[in-house]
Every structure is written in structure tokens, then in C-alpha cells.
Amino acid sequence: MDVTDADVAAIPVRNVRVPRSEFVAVWRAASERDVHDFAHDGGGWYAAGVAATCRWLATAPSRLSNGLTDPTASPASRRTALAYEELIEAEFLAAERLEERRPDLARSRPGWCDGVRATLQWAWRRQGPPPLEVDLLADS
16 A cells, blocks of 8 residues: 555654654555565565554555545554554554464464564664665655
8 A cells, every 4th residue: 555645744743753754664665565575476464564553653544445545453453543652552562462362363464463563663662673674765
């Protein structure tokens, strides 16, 4: 799903604790890799998890094929509430045990749980590297 300028402009300042430009670069790269990987080899669940987590943190809507939008569900607990600080922390804790709570998800979407967890650790907790390597100069 494309990351629009409107999506970027609407990112709540308190939802992301890394530089905005880095967050947007990772989000765009994950969205592109998600589509590319699924089109070429059926994989892409890690990138899809990163992209979905970024979209939720940014409170960007999910665009449906009919042109309508829906709130983006949180990536671990599937809540449809917009992301805000307390809910992001709860989602981080849920993501830490995602494979235990949803073993079906770990089997059906290999890499998804890791992508969600890595994104929340980086963007919310500021722990670890970005979940994807990106060329920040190309996205500036």
C-alpha cells in the first residue's frame, strides 16, 4: 500500500520516537518490498509486518480496493483503535509474546511477528537498528 504525503503529514508526533525522516524511509521501503516480494516469490511477511506496524503507528488508514478506507488494525492485537502512547506500549508488550499467543500466525505468515516486533522496538522503544536497511539520502 502506498505511503502518501497526507499519511506522512498526519503522523502524530508522540507515536514515533525516532527521526521522522528515518521512520518514513523505513515505512516506504517496507511497503515497496512487501508488494515486490509477494509479487515475485510469495514471501514478504517480514516487510508486510514492518509496513503494517508503521501504518498503524502513523494512524494512516488502510485503503480498500473499492476506494474506501478503514482504520488500520494494530499489528499484534488487531485492535482498530487509532494508535496513541498507552495503546502503543500495550501493543509492544503484546508483540513480545505474539508467537505464544498466535502460533497460527507464526506458521501462516513467517516473518510477520519478527517484523512487527522489530518495528515497535525501534520506532517506539528506540532499541536496536531500523527493521530494514534503507538509503536515507535517496528518500530525502
